[in-house]
Amino acid sequence: MADNTSLDITDLIDIDNGRLNGRIFTDEEIYEQELEKVWKRAWVMLAHDSMIPKKGDFLQTYIGEDPVMVVRQKDGSVRAFLNQCRHRGMRICRVDKGTAKAFTCTFHGWAYDLAGDLIQVPRQDTAYPETFERGNFSAVKVPRIQYYKGFWFGTWDEDAPDFEDYLGSAKYYLDGYIDRWDGGMEQVAFHRWVLPNNWKFMAEQPTSDMQHSEITHVSAATVLNKGSDAADRTKRGTNPVGRQFFSDYGHGGAWYGEKGAEVPNTGQAMQKYEAQPEIAEMIARRLGDNREVRGHLNIWPTFMVLGNYTIRVTHPRGPHEMEVWAWTFVPKDAPEEIKDSIRRDVLRTFTPGGMFEADDALNWEEMQHVLKGRVARDTGYLYQMVGAPIQWDEGCYPGGSSAHVFSDNAAINMYANYLDMMTSDSWEELMEKRAQHRLGLSAGDTVAAEA
Ligand code: FES
Ligand code: FE
Secondary structure, three states: OOOOOOOOHHHOEEOOOOEEOHHHHOOHHHHHHHHHHHHOOOOEEEEEHHHOOOOOEEEEEEEOOEEEEEEEOOOOOEEEEEOOOOOOOOOOOOOOEEEOOOEEOOOOOOEEOOOOOEEEOOOHHHHOOOOOOHHHHOOOEOOEEEEEOOEEEEEOOOOOOOHHHHHOOHHHHHHHHHOOOOOOEEEEEEEEEEEOOOHHHHHHHHHHOOOOHHHHOHHHHHHHHOOOOHHHHHHHOOOOOEEEEEOOOOOEEEEEOOOOOOOOOOOOHHHHHHHOHHHHHHHHHHHHHHHHOOOEEEEOOOEEEEOOOEEEEEEEOOOOOEEEEEEEEEEOOOOHHHHHHHHHHHHHHOOOOOHHHHHHHHHHHHHHHHOOOHHHHHHOEEOOOOOOOOEEEEOOEEEEEEOOOOOOHHHHHHHHHHHHHHOOOOHHHHHHHHHHHHHHHHHHHHHHHHO
């Protein structure tokens, strides 16, 4: 494939045979297309209630590469707007988070209220024409904002489906993480860092790849599980009993254990807390069957939840770089010492210096580095591990799933959704394509198996 020709993404992704070309992780043109077709269209997590609890509280985040202000309004609602001054394009607010009554651009002093409406222009009365209307120059609003169980999500696309429809069957699995406790959740720690790899490497991992953990993380797991009930499991190798799920818009996840089976005690603080009879009873009352579905989960494109309560969003930073924003969440009503123990558990596992995080980062960095090679770029990646036959809406498990924790099905589904997004000009077109692919994948697990 010559470098100076325009790439056609349909040549780079072969869903039926479980193959990807490495150029989807390196090519500038494809990345620009992603900003337009994926990031301008998908629902992205903006904030949790506990990050902006009071009126005037704000934080600055991103949808794709677009900086976005997320602000708690006087009436308790949340609004979001592009953090770009309508005068000459300066960042309106340069602070990451805080509390404000208004935002004044530090270049020429244009001021915006909490909703992003322009409220003051220096010299308007004496130096601007009478026809100048402040109302025409409000910050660009994020047109769709939706609230779901403590989290605020936003999309630039007016035609995007309702957020709960976008979640689809993933709602059941997401609830298993975020809707467990009567008092809700709160964030107690935040880390952000940059890694030199494409954002999709990380997205596919909580979506689909549980199998890497028995190799990549074996040293860390051996140390972490020493002396616990899970130590024997680590020695024997990971038992792949469990389930993987995937749903129409590229979401996916997996967890260990059979329904109702005892989860081995790993000695983690969250597990100890939930083992208390009154807490176990509360979770059973709230969730019923889906209380055991925790392992890892990704809501496309990059809203990730891992079972030890690192909840994160990764922001793309060009084809070769991504920025990870990771929060530690705890049950709000838990005793302070439990919250602190959970915070420490996450600190030693899934933060920039955490044992598992460092293992994962090494893989992604090396993969990106290898892709600099001309031969390596076109060698291709393989996704043909089928685990167990795909089932749709099986028993208590909505969506597609298979009764095996090790499988590439959810990754293939993620890239099928990605391909559909990249080749669709509207949500309507995307939804039509997704419906077709769902049927294709349902019958198609044999395709990968036979390849
Ligand atoms: Fe913001 Fe001029 S760029 S006031
Ligand atoms: Fe990992």
